[in-house]
Amino acid sequence: MTDKPQAPAPQPLDTVEDSAAPVLGADAVAAYLRSHPDFFVDNDDLLVSLRLPHQRGDTVSLVERQMKVLRERNIEMRHRLSQLMDVARDNDRLFEKTRRLMLDILDAGSLEEVVIAVEDSLRQEFQVPFVSLILFSEVATPVGRWVSSSEAHHAIGALLSGGKTVSGSLRDHELDFLFGEDQRKQVGSTAVVALTHQGLHGVLAIGSRDPQHYKSSVGTLFLSYIAEVLGRVLPRHTSSLRSVR
Structure with missing residues (x-):
């Protein structure tokens, strides 16, 4: 009894050259994920940007609700951080102008x-x-x-x-x-x-x-x-x- 020929393993996505990479369809992506079940373990940051509906009729699961809340909080925190960075940059520029003026006054x-x-x-x-x-x-x-x-x-x-x-x-x-x-x-x-x-x-x-x-x-x-x-x-x-x- 001879072994059945095995299908070639799908090539990892990160080894494909950008210039020669074909357009991946849904089947290719699904095949890659099936061959690499631990992919999201090492790339869990991608889960934040994925939509994973978990609905049953008109109800929404706690998992989906939790993900929605986390995304909203993440966006809010990024917005606050951006505002703080803007204020810090403005203060740096204001401090430098004030420093130059004080030196001119002293001189x-x-x-x-x-x-x-x-x-x-x-x-x-x-x-x-x-x-x-x-x-x-x-x-x-x-x-x-x-x-x-x-x-x-x-x-x-x-x-x-x-x-x-x-x-x-x-x-x-x-x-x-x-x-x-x-x-x-x-x-x-x-x-x-x-x-x-x-x-x-x-x-x-x-x-x-x-x-x-x-x-x-x-x-x-x-x-x-x-x-x-x-x-x-x-x-x-x-x-x-x-x-x-």
């Missing part, structure tokens, strides 16, 4: 260079359309914008009293003082931080046309860092500052 050799470094960086690097740096003094100075402390407190005293960065929508007279009447009409939202350090007093404000850009809950950590550095550097370049009463 500045005069009050004029400090003012130019701040305004140019915020407008060009940070892409802020409206920037206002105002220092308070009773003595006029030809560099930058200076106002008396009484004028400042009359116009924006509410923004300075808390000692914290304020963001959101401001009143018209506050916007007029910070950005001028012409620009005020274009400003939708602002972030304002007071400059206060060893007799130096002033305010740094940035504005956006978008009313939602600087919300009341927006993080202002980097703007606070810039204000703290300015508060320590500016007194080196002027001796005409007086404390605000």
Whole structure:
């Protein structure tokens, strides 16, 4: 009695050259899986993308329901991870811009260079359309914008009293003082931080046309860092500052 000729074993899918691989039909795939019953043991990640109905009439099995829930959770987690990565990349870019600005402020050799470094960086690097740096003094100075402390407190005293960065929508007279009447009409939202350090007093404000850009809950950590550095550097370049009463 002679042995029956055996059908040749199907060639593993991963050994077929891409350029010469024929289009596989359902029968070929089924034959391969029958010859390799442990295929999904070593490739269980493929099970997530497969549809395996397990229905009996109008009912759905617990296995199918479980797989559906797991897929949905997997998609949600990937979406959250993508959002976190986007935030991390934005923070990295913001940190690098802030680092360069702080170095420019520290390297500045005069009050004029400090003012130019701040305004140019915020407008060009940070892409802020409206920037206002105002220092308070009773003595006029030809560099930058200076106002008396009484004028400042009359116009924006509410923004300075808390000692914290304020963001959101401001009143018209506050916007007029910070950005001028012409620009005020274009400003939708602002972030304002007071400059206060060893007799130096002033305010740094940035504005956006978008009313939602600087919300009341927006993080202002980097703007606070810039204000703290300015508060320590500016007194080196002027001796005409007086404390605000």
